[in-house]
Amino acid sequence: MALLTPEDLENINKQLQAADSAVRRVTGLDIKGVCKDFYGTTPCCEKVGIVPVTSGNGIIGSFSESLHAIAGYFGFDSFVTDMPDVSGYYEAVRNGAQIILMADDNTFLAHNLKNGKIANNQPCTGIIYAEIASRYLKTDSKDVLAVGLGKVGFPGAAHFVNKGFRVYGYDADRELLDKTVSSLGIIPFDPVNPDNPGKFSIIFEATPCADTIPESVISENCVISTPGIPCAISKELQRKYGVELIMEPLGIGTASMLYSVL
Structure with missing residues (x-):
């Protein structure tokens, strides 16, 4: 903690x-x-x-x-x-x-x-934040972007996979990303690749870094479910896209x- x-x-x-x-x-x-x-x-x-x-x-x-x-x-x-x-x-x-x-x-x-x-708090946190996002009422999309695949992010990404979502994953640690791709079958996501699938209505973020979600992937009224601290998205982008942000430090x-x- x-x-x-x-x-x-x-x-x-x-x-x-x-x-x-x-x-x-x-x-x-x-x-x-x-x-x-x-x-x-x-x-x-x-x-x-x-x-x-x-x-x-x-x-x-x-x-x-x-x-x-x-x-x-x-x-x-x-x-x-x-x-x-x-x-x-x-x-x-x-x-x-x-x-x-x-x-x-x-x-x-x-x-x-x-x-x-x-x-253990780490998997329990990843799973419940993923579960909340998976229930998003305003979309029927089965595409999810998962940013951060560590001790909280990996269980969250696995939860989406188990629920039948198509999960695109990114982590700055290439070894960790490759391991997750191999074990979960997720699709590696490159934030600078123009061939990426575009915007997401569901984004799951679990990193200790700020502003990790690029504007190019944010759709109107998307949900960003993030146990990460500090916040993964700026207030300006939240307002611009009408983002539903699920974020709270501990509860x-x-x-x-x-x-x-x-």
Whole structure:
């Protein structure tokens, strides 16, 4: 979780409300509704223990408090432990937590102690952002552009492939792109190639870079579903093309994790 900053997490409830509105416009459901429908699960009084972790770069300011707000937003009873690390884990279990949320620099996980299910934030985030985009009500196109094919982008691209979409993929790391083409059968996309298929109504972006989506691929009223920070598209291009932007720093991926372990 090292890419997040306290500034990214400011006004998390307001960010979730804005994301809910965007997801409704795209899918007809809110975030909770998409997660419930996709995973086939519903919260039922599960208690979530949030454990701060000090290893690596340490605790991100307001991260645990943001998780507490997110869990409450989606209907879960949650608490943040007073102690961090192993002591915090022990405290969470002693205080009746059924689901543990905790993160270090490399892994953000949800673990359901009751049924043994465990979820990693990276694939859960990629999959739910892809699922939201795949439900776009204003298009019947089966073409998707996936930009960024790493630990979040690869699961998202795979999800589109599994749902029968024709996926065009790009990553600045050529080795990673070639590996994804080989394993998923996606079509390599070259942003400077004039023979590209043109504009897309569905774009999935999962990189840590700004302005990664070229104007040449953006269609009117397209949906761009991006868990990447910073934003993949400028505000000017959003307004120019009427883009439906699905982007939020933490809550959508966390909801996906929680619903996946119920």
